[in-house]
Structure formats: C-alpha cells, structure tokens
Amino acid sequence: MYDFAYHKPSSLADAAKILAADPDARAISGGMTLLPALKLRLNKPTAVVDLSGISELRGVKRDGNTIVIGALTKHYEVATSADIKAAIPALAWMASTIGDTQVRNRGTMGGSVANNDPSADYPAALLALGATIQTSKRKISADDFFQGMFATALEAGEIVTAIHIPVPEKAGYAKMKNPASRYSMAGVFVAKGPAGVRVGVNGAGANGAFRASEMEKALGANWSPDAVAGVKMDAGMMNGDIHGSAEYRAHLVSVMAKRAVANAG
C-alpha cells in the first residue's frame, strides 16, 4: 500500500477535526474493508485516523425499547452480546455470519455501516429494523443514511458513533453467500416492529442495500414465508456477475426472504 500519516486521537472531537481538515484522510476502526483496499493500492489516503482509542464509541446497552450499539462494537461482540441476543436474536445471528471468525474479531458495526458495502450484512438489517444512526453531528434514520452502493449521508468529517435500534416484535435473516468471497450474494432481513413490517435486502441490488416494498406489503398482509416467496423481484434492479445473473439474484431474494421469515418464526 501507499504510505500515509497515522493518527490515533482519543476524542471524537479530535478525530472529527482531523478528518474534516483533510478530505483525503480516512477513518479506520477494524479496517476489514479499508485495509484490503489499501493493500491492493485501490485507495491512496493521505492519513489514516484510527478511531479505536475513542472510548465513547464503545459498548452495547438496552435503553428501554431501544438497543444502542457503539460504533466500535465488533461483530463478535454483537453476536455474543446478551442484550442483543435477548432483544434482537436475528441481529446477533446475522453478526455471527459476517465474514469469517477473524473478520468478526476485528470488524466493527460502525465501520460496516459507514462504508455501506453493497454486500455487507448490516445495512439491510438496519433498514429493516428502522434503526437510527447517531453520528458526531446528528441522528439519521437508516432510510436516509444508506444512499446506494458505498454512499451514505455522512458528510466530511462526520463519524458514526452509535446505532439505535428499536426492539422488534419479530425479526429474521437469511442469506446466500458468494461461493468465492463469502460476502452476501443475496441477504434478506425481515422485521416486524414499531416501524411496521420492513424488509431489507443486501448483496443483490445493483445499487446497494434497499428495502423491498412489495415484500413489505405482502408480509404486512400475511406474515408467513409463503407470502414473500411468491413476490418476484425485478431483475432490472439486481446486480449480475460471474457468480450469478441478475435474474438469479432476483430469485434468491425471494428465497432468502421466505427463509428469513421462517427463521423469524
């Protein structure tokens, strides 16, 4: 990779200041997405700002009917948190399927959310759960936050600090992994909660994670696997590559939705 300056601020304010001052600086927490890109020299940041020393970004807590997850919470911690397992078991299970053990031991929820990789798992879950993303500046609803492939509402120097998730009545997840990379090729998170019945899809969309409104309608009318299994997705919205055509991914979304509902119970 190209060389860069390394900063490890201990406060959010300091981190935000460095990032705001230098548009070519990049934040790092677990580094599970950034470092592979840097190693292939796909990215040439002037500075890397390590957020791992900022203690206010840590911790998982239940606050009434909301689960609050600090941005630096690792996937392994999400998967094993007693609070999350009790309140949103589907989210804990999803976290246990992200990448591999070593990714889960380093990668953080905040990093995944801020990066919005189209084949990352969390964005679909946060869309389905009606989560709110807390940043160093403001609160943003998941619907507003995720703006297509690798695109988010984050402004320069703005840092994800925590994720607020209303506890759903039911939720479930299922995905088909890309056979080579093991990232999601089509993953569907379904939830029935305070924000209604919502369905988030990752991996398959041509423009990143999205909500499947037809499926939401079908599930809202009849919460059952069969209700979504029959909803055909538009292949025109899907991504195609050597591992599967857009038509195949469209089909997989229906299958995974069915399985996600079955998993939700």
Add this chain to the structure above:
Amino acid sequence: MNVVAPFEGIGASVRRKEDLRFLSGRGHYTDDINRPGQAHAYILRSPHAHAAINAIETAAAQAMPGVVAIFTGADLAAIGGLPCGWQIHNKDGSPMAEPKHPVLAEGKVRHVGDPVAVVIAETRQQARDAAEAIAVDYTPLPAVATMQAALAPGAAQMHEAAPGNLCYDWHIGDKAVLDAAFAKAHKVVTFETTNNRLVPNAMEPRAAVGDFDPQSGDYTLYTTSQNPHVIRLLMGAFVLNIPESKLRVVAPDVGGGFGSKIYHYAEEAIVTWAAGRVKRPVKWTADRTESFMSDAHGRDHVSKAELAVDKDGKILGLKVHTYANMGAYLSTFAPCVPTYLYATLLAGVYTTPVIYAEVKAVFTNTVPVDAYRGAGRPEATYLLERLMDVAAAEIGMDRVEFRRKNFIPVDAFPYQTPVALQYDSGNYFATLDAALEAADWKGFEARRAAAKAKGKLRGIGISTYLEACGIAPSAVVGSLGARAGLYEVGTIRVHPTGSVTVLTGTHSHGQGHETTLAQLVADRLGVPIANVDIVHGDTAKVPFGMGTYGSRSLAVGGSAMFKAMDKIIAKGKRIAAHLMEASVEDVEFDRGTFRVAGTDKTKTLTDISLAAYVPHNYPIEEIEPGLEETAFYDPKNFTYPGGCHIAEVEIDTETGKVSMVNFTAVDDVGRVINPMIVEGQVQGGVAQGIGQALLESAVYDADGQLISGSMMDYTMPRADDLAPVSVATHTTLCTHNPLGVKGCGEVGAIGSPPAVINAVVDALKEYGVKHIEMPATPAKIWNIINGGRKAA
C-alpha cells in the same frame, strides 16, 4: 542401533518427521530466506492482454527513493527466452510452432500479467512505488481470449512464428481402422464438453532469491520449485548461459506445487541475472494477485467425443477431437499435456479396440497453461467417464454394468491399448466392487427418496478411472519429443556409526518424503527412521534429479534408492564376508543384520559401516573404503494406478447449491508404504477434483482480462464446501519397479470430477438434464432447474 521397530517399515502409518518444524513455525520456505545486503524486486506487468510496446520511460522511476536498478526487455535482449521442454510434431511430421518466450517482454505483451520491467529497490514497497512511476507507451491490439476467437478467420495474430495462432495439429491412432469400426456400430454416442481452466493456487505464492558471489562467480537461486535440477539445467543452459558448476539451485520447503512449480519461470531468471548485475542478492515474492496472472494455469480443453457401441453394449471404438489452450506462450511442459499425457489415456480401463484422437493446441492471450495435478489425465478421464454415463443412458444400460462389461479382464495383463500404453497390472472389478459396497450403492434409492421428502434432490455418480504416472522410460519419451530424460537419482550414504543420509533427486512439497523415503530405508536396511535423513532440493548436495510431479517420487525416485541400497547391501556383504571369514555367497542380509547362512555368526550394518570407514581389518586391495552408493534408475514403463470413485450429492432446488454428502474412493496405487500419507494424498486430490467439478473456474472476458483474478472471485474449496472422504486401497503390484508401487498423488484429482458431475446429472435427471458443464455452480444449476420448470 540397528534394531528397527517393525512399525516403521513399509506399510506403517508412521507419523511424519517433517511435521514438528511445520507445526512450530520453523518451516523454511523461500520467502523466509533473507540474504545479507538483499534488495527487492517488483515486476511491472502488462495490464493489456495484447499490446505493442512503443516505449518504456524509466527515468522518473529511477529517481524514486530506494531504487537500485530498473531493467526492461532491452537489457535482457542478450539472454535466451524461456525454453520449452517438449516438442510435439504435427500430423504432417513438421515440428510444432515454438515462438520465443522472452523473460521480459520484447516489443509486445501477450497476456495480462506478462512481465514488462523489473525494479530493484531497497524494500519491496519502494520497488512497487517506483514501478508505478514507469511509463509504458502501449498500443493495445485486438486480443484473442478464447480458442474459438484465436482460430477464427482474421483473428489477431499473436506470434509471427505461429500462423493462425496454432501451436500444433497432432493425432494418434489409426483413423481408417476407426472409421471401419464406426461403420459397424449399433449406435454412436456423441458428447461435447469443456474442461474448465483452473488456477493451481498452491498456498505458498512463488518466490525467488538470486545471489551472486563476485569473488567466485557463483550464482545461487533459492526458488519455490518442484525440481531444482531441472531449473538449473533450463535456466543455466538455455537462458543465462551459466555452467552447472557455477549455478546452485535450492528449493527449500515448498508450500504446495500441484504442477505449478515445475516450470522455469521468468522471475527465477530475472532475480538470478539481476543479482549478477547489481552485485547484491535480489528477492522477489509474488503476491496472490500476481500468482493468478503468472503461475501456469491448468486444463482448458474443448472436446468432442464419439463412442461406437454394438447392440450388446460393447465398445467398438472411440474418436476424440480436442482443442487445448496453450495460453500466450509455451510453458515448460505444456505441449505434452494434451497429447502424450491425455490422448494416451483415452482407453481408460476399457477394452476399446480402436481409438483415434486429434488435438489442436492453440495460442490465446491468456496466462500460459501447463500441467496441473493430473495433467492431461484428468481431462481424458473426465471426457471418458462422462461419456460412459451419457452412452449408458442412451443405450438404456445400467451405468455400472456398462462399465463392467467393457473392463479389461483381470487375466489380460499386460494389456496393450490402441493408444501406445501397455498396462502392467490392475483389477478394476475389485476396486469397483469395493467402492460400490463402501458407498452403499444399493441403498442409494432409499436415500434419494428420503432427500426428496425433505425437498432436496440427491444424486450418486461413479467413475472408474485409470492414470499413467511415473512418466518413462527416457528413450521412449525422448522419441516422443521430451527434451529431458525421466530417470531418477538416489544416493544412500551410510555413515561410520550407522546413521543414513539419503540424497534424492525428487522433491517434497507436502508429500511427506522425509518420512516415506526414510521408511524405505528402515524397511530394507533396518535403520530407525530417526537415524535416516532425507536430503532433497539442493543441487549442491544431491547429484542430480528430475524432481517431483506426475506421482513419480516413489515409483522412480524410490526405485533409484532401492537400487542404491542393492549396491550398499552387495558391498556390505563383501565386507561382512571378510570380517566373518566366510565366502560372499554365504552371507545373507536382512534388515540390518549380515549373517553367515546357517550359522549364528552375524555382523550389524554398523559393524560394517564402521569397518568401511575405519578400514583397519578390511579387504582394501579388493574394495574401496566407505559405504555410499548412488543409483540412476530409468523406469521400464509408466505405472498405472486406477480405481473407482463414487460421489453422492444433494441439491437445494431453491438455490441450486450442490452439497457434497459423501465421497468414496477405492484406489489401486500399488504397494502402500505409509497408509496415512496415501489417504491424505487421495483426500487432497479429491478436494481439488471436487473444486474443479463444483467451484473453480478461471474466467476471462472477451478482452482477455482475468475476471476471476483473486480469491474474491475464484472459488477455492473451503472446509464447509467439502464432505468427509472415505479412502480405501486395493493393491495390485506394479510389475516393473522393485517396490511394486504405482503412485497416489494425482488419483484423487483424476477420478473425482466425473464422479461428482455424474452425481449432479443423476440428481437432476427428473429435469431431463443430460449434462452440466464444470463447475456446477448454484447459478448454473438454478438456470437448469428453472429452464426445466419452464419447459414442463
């Protein structure tokens, strides 16, 4: 000391001697080597599949921090191209097209990854930083990414020396006899298929360290090679013009090869040559991305086969037409793979009386293709064993019975095939029956029904395969175009106090030679394996050798050791006869003890070795001191392992995903020295075969860009892709080597792909599926199921 525990000899599952160092992080791989004063090389590679190089501007890069030197093709113009070790002749007797394979591109690049320049710098990162500052002025040319494109009229021409992008047009067999057989056929079954291109992906990326001693003029190359002597020969004689006496090649611990580390690669020549130029050691290590675009790929055939059968299901003849992709240049042994390692295998285990095969080898703007685990034999086996299933279905015969009916009978050995080979031994009925039993073939329909009840499609597939390995003899392969001999060398050095050092010309890169070869010594000379050291991989230590590939190490290398031990025993008997005052004819030897027949007079091997090195009481007039013998062994024939593989799969109809449920292998690998290691070799080979059948594929786009250029897109088999592999052996001995061994390194990769695809096709039979191309990915299967539903 000369008392050997019997469990260390032939047939014992001795735990491996080499494991302790690998398990404690003390393995010594090429990238672990760092020479004093070492600089680092980074190779700038072509981003284009086909382009003219107009100019290379290096001045800016020269000025970058840490840069020691930059070299391009112009600097290397005086040295030779990378040689090809096998010359095939066309149907008309003319030699194949053999265009130059420059070490660094000369005027033109011909595949993505073709080396264009090398930067030598103080650190690897600095070298890479500087390489990005080199400006290469390319004029992109139309690329031919597929064989079809390369052979099309008006296609872009890659080499002046290869008109029409054709390397050769070769054939074997008698076409007139075949045509006559086909005229009498009850039915002719036709089958067309592509054998998918694979990337070997040994886990250790290739690496090379060149070292030069200005005082002596000696060069040393440390490299990730399966055959250091071959590299010394090819690089010294054909590329750099360095005599063997001034060039040492060391292949230390090597992290897997599977064929991809047989060949002499440009980077080996670059670091060796550059070390001489900059007068410093130069190190290069590939990153995986480079491996994908510079290691020789495997397979990549497009074939059509026609099988003529009579009304009873007896095979009358086989006709095969194959296009074989050579890639952009001829890799070291590429031309022999689709010819003498492929077409000669088309008889398989069957009594097919006449076979005619023609093979066109084609240049394309892709990475060179060469031998990969099995090399030609998996391609032949896949074609034949899929064809057997297709034919059985077409003539309405049970696929097992169809095979059995055409097996070479047990009493027909030695058996001469119509395609040059003479099989020495085998019992295909025995391996078939054992595999059917072990896989519970009879109980399968119940399992299929149970799976169906869960909404899954289950299938079972079989392949009864044969391979030819330990390629030989030298005189024959020479007449077929090999530019090297294919013998092996073994030295047995019995030290004064009875420990033994073995020098072998084979090379271990996962096969466990340090254990297996020591077992041969333990078994014969009675020396505990703890006191037997196997030395390999260093041309300064080992007299000579051709290395390890084609499952040759035991059959050829082990036999050389056996012959050297013959000489040790013969000499030992003469010394023992002197010491025991007996005649040589009366001295017997068994596992470390010399005995005067019929008496209790004995001498141990240590008594003899001590006498040989301290010749106080010694027949010095008749025998030289010392106890060290070398043998060069040239085999009389190939060896012919064979057997039966059975795969059982289950398909999720909603996603198209195939899960391996079970895999059964019953192989005849000849005499088994270490059953544990044989099992491991078969399991590993089967994993690569399942990988080919279900997961792996090197995909190029029409412009010659490698789409599956990293492990993000090239599906490497992982633990959860595979199922337990049950392995059994059924032995018939090889009749022409002293150990009776046949070889086990490739059988897994040869027998398994057709078994898996036969199982997938079996699972999908209710959809009317007759064939599915490898790899049978979920998307491909879903397309078939989906299409089937639409049609229904």
Add this chain to the structure above:
Amino acid sequence: MPQVTLTVNGTKHTVEVEARTLLVELLREQLRLTGTHVGCDTSQCGACVVHMGGDSIKACTILAVQCEGADVTTIEGLAKADGTLHPMQEAFREYHALQCGFCTPGMVMSAIDLVNKHPNGLTEQEIREGLEGNICRCTGYHNIVKAIAAAADVMQGRRSELARAAE
C-alpha cells in the same frame, strides 16, 4: 517513522515501522518470526492468523501501528518452553492434518480460537464453518477437521492425552 511497542510471545518489542507496515510484515521481516505466512492479498486465506489478546486475527489485515500495547501470540509461541507441543499442534501431527505446512500455522491458530470459543465442544459442521477464514490446498480438510475435534476433547478435558495416545 512511527514507533510501536507490543508484546509478542511474551517478549516486549519496540520497533520503528512505516505507518503502512502490516503486523505480518513486522513479525516476518523485523522480528524474523517467519512461521506466520502470507498466502493471499485479499484477506482470505488465513495463513497469517495470529492471536491478539486471545482472539484470532489476520495479521495481514491490521497495521502494525494499530497493535500498540497489544499482546500477540504467533505459532512460534504456542509450545511450552520445554518444547511440549500445544494439544492442537499435537493433534495436527497425530491426524496428519498438514501436508505442505504453509497454511498450517494459521490453521492451528484459528483452530485454537475456535475451540476456545466453543467451551462445550464442536460438531463437525461447526468446525467446518469455523474454518471459513482458512484455506488449505493440500489436505481436503478431512484430517484437519478430525484433528480439531480431537484437540478440543483434550483442551476441554473430555479426554486425556494419554487416552488419545493409547488409541
């Protein structure tokens, strides 16, 4: 140049590195601990797995400077001072779970973390899925899976070394 202080296999080191230096480069090139390998450049093969604070991580996907104050264990640090192998190393040898040895260090380090995180033992399927981050090209994983199951029994006290050796 940035400086980093970390403990590796019980020994504290302070070294100067470029910011872009990866932990695996620090280990291999500066500390000459060459047991940790690099098999890919896309963070997938797992040949570089080490433990940091007891968790398995890929040493190719972490900057050396991110390891300030960290406690790192590599394959070289597993055996006891007297040379006694860790039960996982022992099981790999016993079950022929390695061939070329290149993926082995990472495989062993991942396997130990896997067992540690499943204190009540593992099914075959859990072992296979738990190895998702490690690629082996030689063994077909069959014997690796067996070795891990056996080592788990020993590590978690379900079976003694003695009982296993007697098999």
